[in-house]
Amino acid sequence: MSYATEKLTEEKVFKDPVHRYIHVKDRLIWDLIGTKEFQRLRRIKQLGTTFLTFHGAEHSRFNHSLGVYEIVRRIVDDVFKGRPEWNDDDRLLTLCAALLHDLGHGPFSHSFEKVFGLDHENFTKKIILSNTEVNNVLRRVSDDFPKKVEEIIAKTSKNKLVISLISSQIDADRMDYLQRDAYFTGVSYGHFDMERILRVMRPREDQVVIKQSGMHAVEDYIMSRYQMYWQVYFHPVTRSAEVILTKILHRAKALYEESYQFKxxxxxxxxxxxxxxxxxxYIHLDESIVLYYFQMWQWEEDEILSDLAQRFLDRHLFKYVEFDPAKEYKKLSELSILFLKAGIDPEYYLVVDSSSDLPYDFYRPGEEEERLPIHLLSKNGEVRELSRESSIVDAISGKRRTDHKLYYPANLLHDEGPHKEIKKQIRKLLDLE
Structure with a gap:
């Protein structure tokens, strides 16, 4: 028996709050879960700073990765198996790509990436292809198997069908995180009939399509995604925590470059x-390491680093006002000058943050990012793009929503202490009086 086809003597089961059970019967999958690079995902939260807004959002990238694997396992083992358009030789490749798709995420994910110019997808690629435990396990299938897995995750493989299962506008990744994030944040927005969607999925040469009869379940899924982005992922309190986290890292880097002597x-x-x-x-970085330094930086001589670290750890976050950068750029300039006069560094304490989302779109030639549309399969075998059949999806298709907020430290703008008149001017400009 080859390693690629080897089964465990007894199926392993993870109890899961979203999917009830996650089943592992392949030796390869079990070995990948046991690698240090995959176990590291236990120490990285799925939703970054969202736990400061929704206290239940403590779940990890490990939970989510297992969930994506389980959805894909159900599709290839229960829905696609035996269908002429599906090549069962791709089964293991698909399961590995699903399991490892988030392997390169760092602590606090996107905030961390922005500060240091990193790309989690690039690190996913490096971890899979470098001399790691994950790579060693994958190479037991064949020398080129790690590359095949990496190409699926990076969307450079010629196997578009498998890519669409992991990364498209209706994929296992999104179906897991919407339900999982809704469960752990306690909101009702992210729920949709996943079982129905899985049952009506059909393989085609270049992507998964959905039977026409499942259109309403897909509409529900898209609206769930829309609501989750604006009610959870872009929640202004969560964004405030991200702003402070980002500024802590910026300040620490600036101090290092100035040869500051850290305690x-x-x-x-x-x-x-x-x-x-x-x-x-990178593999040795996780959120416990970052939070350890934040704890230590509370006691630094540098007042900005110390203050920002305390704010994050004790949840003394910035307040915010609605802000339109295109129309209010003069106000931002005035505020920056007044902040400086008041002894408050606007670089760290006056921050414009923008959120933007496109809930659904179809391919538009010439755009930088190709969005693979969702296609419906009619009874006569005709395939049509979703927004042509659904008036609900058509209403939001291609419509980007953007939101801007201006964050500031309310406690530093009180009348007490020096610069009373300047702070009064600031409050007036921010419409706080």
Missing amino acids: QAPAHFYSLFKGEITVDD
């Missing part, structure tokens, strides 16, 4: 500050 040397950050981070450095 607690940020050894884990040196390669990041230098822009020379290796795969090994």
Whole structure:
């Protein structure tokens, strides 16, 4: 028996609050779960700073990755198996790509990436292809198997059908995180009839299509996604925590570049500050490491770093007002000058943050990002793009929604202490009086 077809002597089962059970019967999948690179995902939250808004949102990338694997397993083992358009030889490749798709996420994910110019997809690729435990396990299938898995995740493979299962506008990734994030945040928005969607999925040469009879379940899924983005992912309190997190990292990097003498040397950050981070450095970074430094930085001599670290840890977040950068750029300039006069550094304490989402779109030639549309399969075998059949989806298709807010530290703008008149001017400009 080859390693690729080897089964466990007894099926392993993970109890899961979203899918009830996650089943593992392939030796390869079980071995991948046991690697240190995959176990590291237990120490990275799925929703970054959202736990400061929704206290239940403590779930990890590990939970989510297992969930995506389980959805894909159900599709290829229960829905696609035996269908002429599906090649069962792709089964293991699909399961591995589903399991490992988020392997390269760093602590606090997107906030961390922005500060240090990183790309989690690039690190996913490096972890799969470098000398890692994950790579060693995958190579037991064949020398080129790690590359095949990486190409599915990176969307560079010629196997478009498998890619669409992992990454499209209706994929296993989104179906898991919408339900999982809704469950752990306690909101009702992210729920939809996933079982129905799975039952009406059909394989085609270049992508998964949905039977026409499942259109209403897909409409529900798209609206769930829309609501989750604006009610959970872009929640202004969560964004405030992200702003402070980002500014902590910016400040620490700036101090390092100024040869500031930290009380607690940020050894884990040196390669990041230098822009020379290796795969090994990256694998050893997780949120427990970052939070340890935040704890230490509360006691630094630098007042900005100390204050920002305390704010994040004790949840003393910035307040916000609605803001339109295109129309109010003069106000921002005035506020920056007044902040400086009041002894408050606007670089760290006056921040415009923007959120933007496109809930559904079809392919538009010439755009940078090709969005693979959702196609419906009629009884006569004709395939039609979803928004042509659904008036609900058509109403939101191609319509990008953008929101801007201006964040500031309300406690520093009180009348007490020096600069009373200047702070009064600031409050007036922010419409706080």
